[in-house]
Amino acid sequence: MKVLVTVKRVIDYNVKVRVKSDNSDVDLSNVKMAMNPFCEIAVEEAVRLKEAGVASEIVVVSLGPQAAQEQIRTALALGADRGILVQSDENLESLTVAKLLAKVVEDEQPGLVIMGKQAIDSDNNQTGQMLAALTNMPQGTFASEVKVEGEKVQVTREVDGGLQTVELNMPAIVTTDLRLNEPRYASLPNIMKAKRKPLDTKTPEDLGVAVKAHTQLLSVEPPAERQAGIKVASVEELVDKLKNEAKVI
Amino acid sequence: MAILIIAEHDNQSLKAATLNAVTAATQIGGEIHVLVAGSGCQAAADAAASVAGVDKVLLADNAAYEHQLAENLSQLVAELGRDYSHVVAPATTTGKNVMPRVAALLDVAQVSDIIRVDSEDTFARPIYAGNAIATVKSLDAIKVITVRGTAFEAAATEGGSAAVEAVAAAHDAGISSFVGEEVAKSDRPELTAASVIISGGRGMGNGENFALLESVADKLGAAVGASRAAVDAGFVPNDMQVGQTGKIVAPDLYIAVGISGAIQHLAGMKDSKVIVAINKDEEAPIFSVADYGLVADLFEAVPELDGKL
Ligand SMILES: Cc1cc2nc3c(=O)[nH]c(=O)nc-3n(C[C@H](O)[C@H](O)[C@H](O)COP(=O)(O)OP(=O)(O)OC[C@H]3O[C@@H](n4cnc5c(N)ncnc54)[C@H](O)[C@@H]3O)c2cc1C
Numbered sequence: 425m426k427v428l429v430t431v432k433r434v435i436d437y438n439v440k441v442r443v444k445s446d447n448s449d450v451d452l453s454n455v456k457m458a459m460n461p462f463c464e465i466a467v468e469e470a471v472r473l474k475e476a477g478v479a480s481e482i483v484v485v486s487l488g489p490q491a492a493q494e495q496i497r498t499a500l501a502l503g504a505d506r507g508i509l510v511q512s513d514e515n516l517e518s519l520t521v522a523k524l525l526a527k528v529v530e531d532e533q534p535g536l537v538i539m540g541k542q543a544i545d546s547d548n549n550q551t552g553q554m555l556a557a558l559t560n561m562p563q564g565t566f567a568s569e570v571k572v573e574g575e576k577v578q579v580t581r582e583v584d585g586g587l588q589t590v591e592l593n594m595p596a597i598v599t600t601d602l603r604l605n606e607p608r609y610a611s612l613p614n615i616m617k618a619k620r621k622p623l624d625t626k627t628p629e630d631l632g633v634a635v636k637a638h639t640q641l642l643s644v645e646p647p648a649e650r651q652a653g654i655k656v657a658s659v660e661e662l663v664d665k666l667k668n669e670a671k672v673i
Numbered sequence: 674m675a676i677l678i679i680a681e682h683d684n685q686s687l688k689a690a691t692l693n694a695v696t697a698a699t700q701i702g703g704e705i706h707v708l709v710a711g712s713g714c715q716a717a718a719d720a721a722a723s724v725a726g727v728d729k730v731l732l733a734d735n736a737a738y739e740h741q742l743a744e745n746l747s748q749l750v751a752e753l754g755r756d757y758s759h760v761v762a763p764a765t766t767t768g769k770n771v772m773p774r775v776a777a778l779l780d781v782a783q784v785s786d787i788i789r790v791d792s793e794d795t796f797a798r799p800i801y802a803g804n805a806i807a808t809v810k811s812l813d814a815i816k817v818i819t820v821r822g823t824a825f826e827a828a829a830t831e832g833g834s835a836a837v838e839a840v841a842a843a844h845d846a847g848i849s850s851f852v853g854e855e856v857a858k859s860d861r862p863e864l865t866a867a868s869v870i871i872s873g874g875r876g877m878g879n880g881e882n883f884a885l886l887e888s889v890a891d892k893l894g895a896a897v898g899a900s901r902a903a904v905d906a907g908f909v910p911n912d913m914q915v916g917q918t919g920k921i922v923a924p925d926l927y928i929a930v931g932i933s934g935a936i937q938h939l940a941g942m943k944d945s946k947v948i949v950a951i952n953k954d955e956e957a958p959i960f961s962v963a964d965y966g967l968v969a970d971l972f973e974a975v976p977e978l979d980g981k982l
Contacts, residue, residue, distance in 0.1 A: 437937070440804055440936055441801040441805060443805050450801060451708050460695055462918075473906060490766070496754045516831070517781070519776065519780075519781070519782050530863060540920065541918075544801070544802065547786065547799065547800055547801070547917065548783070549784070549785060550773035550774070550776070550785060552773075553770065553772075553773035553774045553777070554774065554776065554777035556744075556773040556774060556778050557747060557773075557778050557904065561846075561848070562744050562845075562848040562849035563770070563849075565743070565744055565770050566766060566770070578852060581766075582766070582912075583766040583854075583912070584765050584766045584912060584920070585857060585912060586855045586911070586912050587854060587855040587858045587911070588740070588853075589851075589852040589853050589854065590740075590742065590849055590852060591850050591851075592848065592849045593848045593849070593853050596818075601911075602905065603905065604917060637812060638811070638813050639782050639784065639811055639813075640810050640814055641807060641808075641809060642808040642809065643807075643808045644807050644808070645805065645806045646767070646805060646806070647799070647803055647804065647805070647806055650943060650948075650962050650964075651964075652961070653948070653960075653965055654964070654965060655955075655961050655965075655968060656966065658779070658967075659967065659969075659977040662965055662978070663978065666926070666949070667967050670926070672869070672925050672946070672947050673869070673893060673925065673982070
């Protein structure tokens with residue numbers, strides 16, 4: 425079975441983003457970029473499926489600027505077999521990304537598509553579900569466990585009330601949550617080997633998808649700052665403040 | 674202009690998150706219809722009909738919708754949604770699961786997790802773990818939206834008298850099925866609805882030590898939450914995680930115990946009215962958002978707090 429994994433190039437999760445002074449957007453110049461953490465978990469899951477003999481080939485796809493090749497190479501170093509970059513410098517909205525991925529899915533015919541549940545830049549949590557709709561595949565979102573059994577996959581999902589398990593016909597889409605696995609680090613030899621793995625570049629035009637704006641970003645503001653608080657010296661003072669000053673207990 | 678709200682419910686009762694979505698819809702303006710899709714869910718539909726501001730309830734009662742499977746529900750919502758200007762759901766795990774699928778079927782974008790309504794097509798939403806707030810205008814004819822509950826007051830559960838209309842459409846995509854669930858049972862309030870929350874982090878050391886927090890919680894009528902590190906370490910289950918990728922909460926009082934205050938955790942709780950931090954490291958970033966910070970060993974401070982309540 426072929427597994428398709430998607431990876432997004434985003435701001436490193438340790439970096440606190442700043443808003444541009446003209447409030448047009450966030451400022452990403454000279455900011456450390458990395459693979460979206462949920463995509464790392466997706467790559468790891470695919471690699472484990474291959475190690476378990478369930479997956480035969482892992483194809484990694486990224487959509488974005490030329491520099492997203494770095495994240496594809498990282499995935500190749502972690503164990504993916506070949507990469508596809510759908511290159512575009514335009515702002516690709518979730519729906520457009522899903523349409524582009526639907527074309528890749530049509531070409532590649534994977535048995536399973538594994539994606540991150542959300543990207544930590546836009547925090548949209550949309551693309552996997554949209555791709556599932558466009559390909560008419562079932563979806564196992566927010567996965568904390570994935571078990572392939574014959575033509576079906578059982579996905580345990582992290583939901584508000586606890587855990588839910590669903591069974592999906594394959595091909596299917598899985599989106600990863602934090603507890604699915606703990607991603608490994610790439611070893612130096614594997615990083616070297618990854619440089620020689622095939623990486624194909626395509627454009628949205630090649631795939632026959634028009635990049636359309638469905639939304640317009642009007643402005644970006646920093647969030648309201650919290651007033652600096654105080655340190656209390658004892659539990660007694662804390663209880664007093666909560667009772668008599670804040671009046672919350 | 675009419676708005677279709679997808680109700681969050683468990684077939685018997687309406688979940689509180691639906692009420693916040695109703696308020697957001699009221700601010701958008703127009704007639705408000707609520708879809709209750711489930712199985713044996715008449716009681717939830719009746720509850721929706723009495724919510725203030727609701728004009729009509731659509732009841733889709735069919736086994737295919739019992740577990741809110743996205744494959745089935747999205748087809749129903751997309752079919753009904755064509756007649757509306759807005760399709761709105763709470764940003765719960767159900768809403769997050771189903772709504773993007775609906776949006777794609779309608780060939781429109783989704784505006785996720787809105788925290789403010791500026792006009793019928795313009796909304797504010799947090800991005801980058803809440804470190805920036807984007808104002809976004811939807812250019813689509815049908816606006817698909819999820820609503821962050823903490824940003825909108827709950828609509829009153831009484832005062833409405835909407836008609837309940839049955840919807841016959843049964844969509845069973847036949848590509849997915851429900852296997853089972855593990856639902857956490859607790860007598861304490863739900864995290865997203867609690868007015869007081871006490872959360873523990875890696876500093877708690879293990880799951881048993883959460884009993885310290887539970888004892889305080891019981892005295893304050895509080896819910897118990899956790900950081901990702903505490904969930905990952907297996908101290909407590911995933912449904913207790915507060916943060917960018919867990920639950921978003923904004924109680925009157927949030928007490929963070931043994932939590933360092935990573936941006937991903939702050940994203941889930943920094944809109945709380947009063948924040949208390951108990952941490953032995955006075956440099957911990959949690960103190961930068963805390964109204965009251967106590968630098969102390971939690972294993973001494975929490976039992977003492979418990980004794981003083
Ligand atoms: C993609 C992604 C998503 C994430 N989403 C979330 C999320 O939704 N929610 C979330 O919480 N995190 C999230 N994280 C993780 C986040 O980055 C932090 O790793 C996590 O919040 C740390 O948890 P913590 O504060 O409990 O642990 P630590 O950072 O290890 O902090 C433990 C704290 O406990 C204190 N302590 C230890 N012992 C004691 C004691 N005896 N008495 C008093 N204090 C003590 C220490 O001083 C320290 O400050 C996410 C990370 C990523 C990459």
